[in-house]
Amino acid sequence: MTHEDFKKLVHEYLRGLLTDDQRRELEQHAAECPSCEKMMSACQELTCREFVDFLHAYIDMELPAKRATVFDRHLAVCPDCESYVDSYRRTMSLSTEAMKTLGKREIPEDLVRAILDARKPS
Ligand SMILES: [Zn+2]
Ligand SMILES: [Zn+2]
Structure with a gap:
């Protein structure tokens, strides 16, 4: 998953709209990528x-x-x-x-x- 994919999907992730596979990919990317992790926590907050x-x-x-x-x-x-x-x-x-x-x-x-x-x- 690229940063761009992540950005596109993070909002749907937070709304609970992703499939299990997508969710896993997203969480994996966040775990490996500090800037995307930051974005996800800001959108969660x-x-x-x-x-x-x-x-x-x-x-x-x-x-x-x-x-x-x-x-x-x-x-x-x-x-x-x-x-x-x-x-x-x-x-x-x-x-x-x-x-x-x-x-x-x-x-x-x-x-x-x-x-x-x-x-x-x-
Ligand atoms: Zn990233
Ligand atoms: Zn926003």
Whole structure:
């Protein structure tokens, strides 16, 4: 199993979607590969779903420092969430620009949610 395979499968692994064979291969790779092992434990500590659900608080730095560290760790090893954060930041800055043009200061929360829901990693 390659790192790429591992990255692709780790989320399904954590959701319990893999076959026994796949699971064994994944566990074996994690045992031999420190960076993939780190990724797996970060995703175990905080699932991608939780990451996405609390992303708003994370970006706005409303999380307690200890909790934010868990998010940092997850983000450092999870390409899915990294690209989600990217698109979140882009969405926010685009919306902010648009609102400025319209002369409004606040972005309607439901607008942001609608955009983000469309992009959520599955
Ligand atoms: Zn690896
Ligand atoms: Zn993730």
